[in-house]
Amino acid sequence: MTARELESHGIATVIIGSGLDIVEKCGVPRYLHNDIPLGNPLGHPYAAAEQLASVASALQLIEQASVPTIRFGKVKWHDGEGWRANYMKIDETNRETLRLAGIENRRSRREQIEKGEKR
Amino acid sequence: MQYEYELQGGQEHQPVKYIEKTRNFYQAQGFERAYKWADNADIPWHKLSKPLSECNVTFVVTAVPDGTIPKLSRQGGSFALDDMPEAFRTDELSWDKQATHTRDRESYIPLVALQQLAKAGVIGSVSTRYHFVPTEYSQSNTLNSDAPAIRDACIADEVDIAILVPL
Numbered sequence: 457m458t459a460r461e462l463e464s465h466g467i468a469t470v471i472i473g474s475g476l477d478i479v480e481k482c483g484v485p486r487y488l489h490n491d492i493p494l495g496n497p498l499g500h501p502y503a504a505a506e507q508l509a510s511v512a513s514a515l516q517l518i519e520q521a522s523v524p525t526i527r528f529g530k531v532k533w534h535d536g537e538g539w540r541a542n543y544m545k546i547d548e549t550n551r552e553t554l555r556l557a558g559i560e561n562r563r564s565r566r567e568q569i570e571k572g573e574k575r
Numbered sequence: 576m577q578y579e580y581e582l583q584g585g586q587e588h589q590p591v592k593y594i595e596k597t598r599n600f601y602q603a604q605g606f607e608r609a610y611k612w613a614d615n616a617d618i619p620w621h622k623l624s625k626p627l628s629e630c631n632v633t634f635v636v637t638a639v640p641d642g643t644i645p646k647l648s649r650q651g652g653s654f655a656l657d658d659m660p661e662a663f664r665t666d667e668l669s670w671d672k673q674a675t676h677t678r679d680r681e682s683y684i685p686l687v688a689l690q691q692l693a694k695a696g697v698i699g700s701v702s703t704r705y706h707f708v709p710t711e712y713s714q715s716n717t718l719n720s721d722a723p724a725i726r727d728a729c730i731a732d733e734v735d736i737a738i739l740v741p742l
Contacts, residue, residue, distance in 0.1 A: 558604025
């Protein structure tokens with residue numbers, strides 16, 4: 457949404473991230489997708505050359521693309537592909553934990569609001 | 576949605592369906608209303624009017640520069656690069672805490688990369704301020720408050736390009 461606002465006011469934008477479906481749905485002009493776990497959109501931790509390559513590729517996208525473009529980057533996760541299925545996994549082993557976490561989440565949010573935390 | 580897709584490194588795996596996963600996850604936690612993600616058919620487009628090597632570049636992040644402000648009270652803002660914290664607060668954001676970590680700031684803040692690209696002459700300069708936009712449940716806070724504030728700051732700083740790096 458911020459990219460859309462900037463782009464509409466004469467600032468060229470590019471997003472670098474790992475949440476393809478979310479960004480795709482939002483409707484942004486340029487997106488470099490690194491298909492790795494959420495948390496390190498620019499590349500693996502401490503992989504400075506990889507991070508630099510991501511930023512350079514995103515900038516090239518601004519120069520090269522003439523229509524809304526999604527570019528899939530070259531980064532491959534070092535530790536296999538198990539993270540895809542594990543993230544936000546729901547099964548019989550955690551169903552009750554999640555239900556209780558939801559109750560705690562709502563209680564904590566109510567408490568924050570009662571303390572006056574708001575914008 | 577009309578996009579052109581470019582494959583740089585091949586695409587061997589189906590990208591994770593985060594919208595579906597998130598919906599199921601919160602449903603399992605007993606939340607009754609599913610989150611509505613921003614959904615736009617039109618896509619704004621600004622064509623760069625000068626070469627990259629002359630552009631002033633900034634970045635926008637969702638990692639939290641001042642973690643002492645309570646989550647529900649955080650607002651979008653612009654901060655001097657010179658005052659950038661060594662570590663941003665990320666623990667309250669949604670990311671894959673099992674698969675990875677955020678101890679390397681440069682894996683989600685493109686400061687050093689941009690400084691190197693400026694030094695090499697690939698871009699003209701790194702803008703003196705960067706920008707924070709909180710990941711908000713309320714889309715109207717982003718649309719009507721945070722994004723316009725960042726827009727105004729970018730215009731004041733004569734920014735040509737913004738790289739947005741959501742965690």
